[in-house]
Amino acid sequence: MAARNTARKRAFQILFEGDQRGADVLTVLADWVRHSRSDTRQPPVSEYTMQLVEGYAEHAARIDELIAQYSIGWTLDRMPVVDRNILRLGAYELIWVDETPDAVVLDEMVQLAKEFSTDESPSFVNGLLGRFKELKPSLRRDEG
Numbered sequence: 001m002a003a004r005n006t007a008r009k010r011a012f013q014i015l016f017e018g019d020q021r022g023a024d025v026l027t028v029l030a031d032w033v034r035h036s037r038s039d040t041r042q043p044p045v046s047e048y049t050m051q052l053v054e055g056y057a058e059h060a061a062r063i064d065e066l067i068a069q070y071s072i073g074w075t076l077d078r079m080p081v082v083d084r085n086i087l088r089l090g091a092y093e094l095i096w097v098d099e100t101p102d103a104v105v106l107d108e109m110v111q112l113a114k115e116f117s118t119d120e121s122p123s124f125v126n127g128l129l130g131r132f133k134e135l136k137p138s139l140r141r142d143e144g
Contacts, residue, residue: 007048015085056092082117
């Protein structure tokens with residue numbers, strides 16, 4: 001599953017870059033794909049990375065709404081940018097990608113938080129995504 005781990009990390013990096021630049025994540029994804037095809041030093045963008053970014057983009061408004069609704073004490077704009085984008089990616093994969101076990105999504109997102117964010121971030125990410133896991137059936141049903 002190292003390939004999926006790498007795909008998630010790249011998807012997170014694309015979401016993070018889009019957030020930082022104020023750019024559409026699909027535009028950033030297209031840039032990454034183009035660079036990987038024209039520069040052999042750039043790692044390729046996997047199909048799973050593309051699926052994660054495109055899936056997030058499709059549900060972005062709902063995902064941000066859920067994060068804002070359930071993150072107690074944090075508004076989306078006050079949240080650390082790394083955490084916000086890990087949560088966005090995790091929420092998409094947890095709620096809309098049925099092929100990935102919930103425990104894998106939670107573990108992978110906590111690992112990203114450990115690697116890229118603060119000491120408090122892994123427990124914050126785990127807690128919020130754990131809440132989404134509990135509410136998953138109703139979160140999908142409420143969309144629409």
